[in-house]
Amino acid sequence: MKASTFFIGLAAGSVAAAVTVLYSTPQSGSQLRTSVKSASRDMKVMFKDVKVKVDDLKESISHLSKEAKETVPTAIDGIKGSVEKWQQSTESNKERMEKEISAIQTALEELEQAIAAQQK
Template identity: 45%
Template sequence: MKVSNFFAGLAAGLAAGTITAILTAPKSGEELRGSIKSSGTEWKQSMNELKARITELKESINHLTEESKAQVPEAMDGLKASLQSWQEGTAPAKEHLQLEIQAIQNSIEQLQATISKDKDDEEKKPERPTAIDPKKADNNKNSETA
């Protein structure tokens, strides 16, 4: 809301209040004029105080704006520098981790190849009974010849 609109509304309200007060006043004319005069003086003082506070508020806002214009870029520069130094500090660790991950992947691939080769070798082997018990081995020989 614009300040001029505020004051225009305030003035219109004062005028309407004054007229209403005059028309409904239970006082005599002389008392009413004195009352209106003192009310007008009080309102004038109140408006001057309000105007001074608004001026102080504007000055405060302008001051904060100026400070933020100076401090925000400094803070951003500091953050950028911190981020860059952190990245530089973690770069060796990052490279080391990438090498470790690559080594683990290679080991996994070798294990998979070995397991696959072992499975293929097992599938190609003919099944031969192992003769642990000589009696069973003799029985197996007899059953094979029969």
């Protein structure tokens, strides 16, 4: 099928549909034109509202992006600083616990040796 044949068929079908709608509509021509104009105005108003809302959304996304670029690095630096402080504050506890664990292991070894010596 050629493209020109398709478009001729599409145009003929559109004309036939338009004629059918005009003859089968319960409204007179002037009433139909009035309702079409009214619907057209309503659609224009709706499209303007959608455009305004899309523009607002774009602006909100832009503002959020700028705010995130400023806020996120600061928050990350703050978190890193907090983690470093926590690691430093727990370092002494870590060393103390390692010494206590070592002392407990030594005591257990000595206890095992003492028990082994008594059983002989």
